[in-house]
Amino acid sequence: MRFVLFVLLMGIGWMGCSAPKTIEEPEPTGISISEVETFNPENYPLEIPAPRVEITHDVPRALLEGKADLMMAPEEFRQVDGYRIQIFSTTDKDEAEKVRNEAIQWWEIRRNDPLAPVELLGEELPIYILYQPPFYRVRIGDLTSRADAEIVLDYFREKFRDAWIVPDKVYVR
DSSP states (O other): OHHHHHHHHHHHHHHHTSOOOOOOOOOOOSOOHHHHOOOOGGGSOSSOOOOSSOOOOOOOHHHHTTOHHHHHSOTTOEEEEEEEEEEEEESOHHHHHHHHHHHHHHHHHHTTSTTSOHHHHOSSOOEEEEEETTEEEEEEEEESSHHHHHHHHHHHTTTOTTOEEEEEEEEEO
């Protein structure tokens, strides 16, 4: 029984792999395309007319140039390569906001601690929610050296055990 089934399947496979029948080309009618085509581009102007209405908008130039993050930073700041501490990542924006607020409240309580890295972070915690689809990432700091990032990471791991250092564009004066 297996042998018959095998032979049957091989036959079907062999027939499926065979080439199709040859299709014959129709005989030419003797009419060229130029005899049928009636389009003449010389009847149309070559210049594109100027727009009649000028479009104006209130969108800031930085947003049009794809630099929306610089709109949030004061003008005395510039953006450089650096490090941040990522304390949380989620697909839920509300959850990211909740963790951000929790981190701010924790820092307000802990910044007076003698071991707190206030000289690296400042009195007000620089905290950002970065959206990189599909994730909202909560990040802390504007650190220019890996050594500074390690110090801040050690301190924040007390509250956020899964925190880690990420390279990022940071703001400096």
